[in-house]
Amino acid sequence: SVAHRFGPLIDAARVAASASANELRSKASQTSPFSDGSWCSKAALATLSAELTALSAEPAGWWAGAPRALTASVCEDERCLVSLFAIPDGGRVPLRKFPTGTVILHRALTGAFELSRWQLPSESGPNQRPPVRVMSRQCGAEASEPLATFGGLAQDLHAARGGACAVLEVALLSPVVPTTGRAAIDWPRAVAPVGGADGTGDGGGGGEGGSAAAEGEELFEARSAEQLLSTVFRALDAPDVMGARGAGAPAAVGARGARESPIDALARAIGGLAPELAAIDRRLLAPRQQPEELLDALGVTVPKGLLLHGPPGCGKTLLAREIAAALGAATVQVVSGPEMMSRFVGESERWVRELFEPAERDAQAEADSTLAATAAGGARRAAAASRLHVIVLDELDAFSRERGSLVGDPGIRDSIVNTLLAKMDGVRSVRNLLVIGTTNRIELIDRALLRAGRFEVHVAVRPPDAAGRRDVLRIHLRRMGAEGLLAADALCDDALADLAARADGFTGADLAGVVRAAASRALERAARADGARPVVQRADLERACAEVGAQTLAMRERRALAAALCPTHAWSVERVGEWLHAAGVGARARGAFVDELIDGRALCELHRLDGGVQERVLAEQLRVETLGERLRLRHALRELMGAPAPLDDAQAEPGGGGDWP
Numbered sequence: 070s071v072a073h074r075f076g077p078l079i080d081a082a083r084v085a086a087s088a089s090a091n092e093l094r095s096k097a098s099q100t101s102p103f104s105d106g107s108w109c110s111k112a113a114l115a116t117l118s119a120e121l122t123a124l125s126a127e128p129a130g131w132w133a134g135a136p137r138a139l140t141a142s143v144c145e146d147e148r149c150l151v152s153l154f155a156i157p158d159g160g161r162v163p164l165r166k167f168p169t170g171t172v173i174l175h176r177a178l179t180g181a182f183e184l185s186r187w188q189l190p191s192e193s194g195p196n197q198r199p200p201v202r203v204m205s206r207q208c209g210a211e212a213s214e215p216l217a218t219f220g221g222l223a224q225d226l227h228a229a230r231g232g233a234c235a236v237l238e239v240a241l242l243s244p245v246v247p248t249t250g251r252a253a254i255d256w257p258r259a260v261a262p263v264g265g266a267d268g269t270g271d272g273g274g275g276g277e278g279g280s281a282a283a284e285g286e287e288l289f290e291a292r293s294a295e296q297l298l299s300t301v302f303r304a305l306d307a308p309d310v311m312g313a314r315g316a317g318a319p320a321a322v323g324a325r326g327a328r329e330s331p332i333d334a335l336a337r338a339i340g341g342l343a344p345e346l347a348a349i350d351r352r353l354l355a356p357r358q359q360p361e362e363l364l365d366a367l368g369v370t371v372p373k374g375l376l377l378h379g380p381p382g383c384g385k386t387l388l389a390r391e392i393a394a395a396l397g398a399a400t401v402q403v404v405s406g407p408e409m410m411s412r413f414v415g416e417s418e419r420w421v422r423e424l425f426e427p428a429e430r431d432a433q434a435e436a437d438s439t440l441a442a443t444a445a446g447g448a449r450r451a452a453a454a455s456r457l458h459v460i461v462l463d464e465l466d467a468f469s470r471e472r473g474s475l476v477g478d479p480g481i482r483d484s485i486v487n488t489l490l491a492k493m494d495g496v497r498s499v500r501n502l503l504v505i506g507t508t509n510r511i512e513l514i515d516r517a518l519l520r521a522g523r524f525e526v527h528v529a530v531r532p533p534d535a536a537g538r539r540d541v542l543r544i545h546l547r548r549m550g551a552e553g554l555l556a557a558d559a560l561c562d563d564a565l566a567d568l569a570a571r572a573d574g575f576t577g578a579d580l581a582g583v584v585r586a587a588a589s590r591a592l593e594r595a596a597r598a599d600g601a602r603p604v605v606q607r608a609d610l611e612r613a614c615a616e617v618g619a620q621t622l623a624m625r626e627r628r629a630l631a632a633a634l635c636p637t638h639a640w641s642v643e644r645v646g647e648w649l650h651a652a653g654v655g656a657r658a659r660g661a662f663v664d665e666l667i668d669g670r671a672l673c674e675l676h677r678l679d680g681g682v683q684e685r686v687l688a689e690q691l692r693v694e695t696l697g698e699r700l701r702l703r704h705a706l707r708e709l710m711g712a713p714a715p716l717d718d719a720q721a722e723p724g725g726g727g728d729w730p
């Protein structure tokens with residue numbers, strides 16, 4: 070019987086189904102497992118193709134006896150369903166229509182098939198009008214690129230005539246929330262998903278919708294399968310999609326399952342900050358996964374500002390970026406404070422305004438579509454839900470100091486802070502914006518920015534303890550371990566615990582430095598051994614730890630000395646370097662000055678001088694010549710010394726110095 074003949078194929082398909090949902094998900098984040106375009110594991114696919122080859126050697130006649138296409142489910146996940154379809158020669162899979170937002174991927178394992186897309190089909194079968202689009206694929210080189218379509222329009226599959234059956238692998242990716250969540254997918258700009266831009270899920274409506282759909286698909290098809298799949302999976306994993314899903318998505322797209330939560334994603338990238346991550350999860354991540362209605366019912370909104378503060382090198386910037394990634398942000402803009410301050414007057418404020426534009430645009434689109442939906446009388450939620458936009462303001466203290474705190478400041482900072490305040494209060498949709506500020510000096514930040522409603526959540530990011538240091542090391546060694554470039558004795562728990570104990574007082578950045586230094590030793594050895602693989606040994610890590618330790622200790626001691634000599638100016642030496650960089654001072658001069666600074670000499674000397682002379686001495690030391698450089702230096706100096714240099718040029722040179730350009 071047909072079923073009997075089809076049995077081995079189904080069995081092979083079941084083997085393929087052993088690819089767990091987890092495995093599928095991890096596949097989506099890599100590129101190689103999809104390079105052959107298949108969802109089945111390599112071994113299962115080999116069995117499957119052996120079965121198919123045997124079947125296709127059979128006379129094709131028996132297929133004709135099949136009442137309809139035969140199907141076997143290969144893999145079923147909450148968010149995807151992968152099936153095999155065996156279509157008899159010239160046969161067809163009945164017309165099917167999937168909800169708008171579903172992504173359907175087809176790949177020919179044998180034979181050739183044709184896919185027709187129909188508009189407004191009658192319930193019983195294709196309408197009399199010609200299909201909107203006909204696409205075909207056949208097994209072979211071209212088949213490595215699956216044919217992708219969106220749900221919305223009805224579609225049917227035919228096996229091409231010619232005596233061979235077509236066996237297809239069809240992956241159905243669940244609709245990513247039919248209404249609100251669609252916007253969360255990072256579709257390529259020009260692509261209008263099939264079903265029209267209004268996201269109503271009505272299959273595209275009139276003829277116009279059809280042509281837009283066809284055009285969209287053309288572009289969609291041009292993308293690689295890997296790109297497509299990882300995009301879809303990223304979108305599916307985005308917590309705001311999960312949140313929207315909770316708010317009325319189809320049950321087929323369950324919120325539970327083995328997907329990695331944002332907090333797990335953070336813990337995988339950042340070590341030693343478990344309590345801090347838990348706080349961030351409770352305040353910022355978890356609420357974003359809740360349905361909006363629930364938050365409305367509680368009368369709460371998700372905070373839109375997070376301030377990460379603590380000493381340098383403890384992972385604030387890293388954490389900010391990882392939070393944005395874990396939340397599946399549509400845009401992430403990272404801006405450094407000194408960079409912003411180095412702009413011309415007026416430009417910084419414009420820059421701040423521009424940072425908020427994407428979020429504002431989306432919030433406006435959401436408001437418009439909600440209005441349209443309400444006007445249409447439907448209870449339907451907004452079609453164009455705002456995607457999340459993240460702004461990271463690194464070294465926030467550079468421009469958001471207490472307003473009026475700097476005597477003689479020309480008001481640039483004040484107006485940046487004002488613009489920032491206005492913008493943080495102004496964006497309508499609180500769900501679509503997260504501003505993360507990082508600073509080493511929380512005490513300098515304008516209090517208005519720190520209050521609830523703005524940078525509402527404050528998290529101190531401290532150097533890791535011994536267990537944390539072990540976690541950070543494990544994170545930085547993970548890649549080389551996976552590549553087989555780390556000796557087994559170096560990755561065991563004992564070795565890591567020992568290393569973590571040796572690295573007392575190290576920050577995350579120091580520990581990353583230890584791994585880099587150890588790798589450099591392995592590379593050096595490999596180069597000497599002419600082409601050997603650079604395997605990092607436990608001894609490399611230990612020596613690197615001592616090397617970095619000596620450096621950081623020396624640095625810390627010198628910094629402590631500088632701080633002791635000038636207790637009122639115990640700012641970070643690294644920061645001085647960055648300020649001078651922002652002031653346009655060249656690397657060599659900067660390096661020399663920072664060296665002196667660490668010894669405390671430069672700072673003490675400068676500190677003794679009054680404002681204008683300070684500026685002149687510094688300018689001479691740093692070979693600042695042009696007026697522009699000098700003005701930037703003046704700004705940097707005000708930052709360095711805490712007290713401003715006088716503004717006016719005549720005052721600036723008490724010695725009557727008219728020798729400035």
Ligand SMILES: Nc1ncnc2c1ncn2[C@@H]1O[C@H](COP(=O)(O)OP(=O)(O)OP(=O)(O)O)[C@@H](O)[C@H]1O
Binds near residue numbers: 339379541578643
């Ligand atoms: N907790 C951590 N876990 C893993 N890696 C870390 C951690 N902390 C720091 N690192 C490593 O150190 C690098 C530098 O850290 P990062 O720039 O985030 O520190 P920071 O606190 O923002 O410093 P700064 O205040 O000087 O800007 C990171 O890119 C990462 O490689």
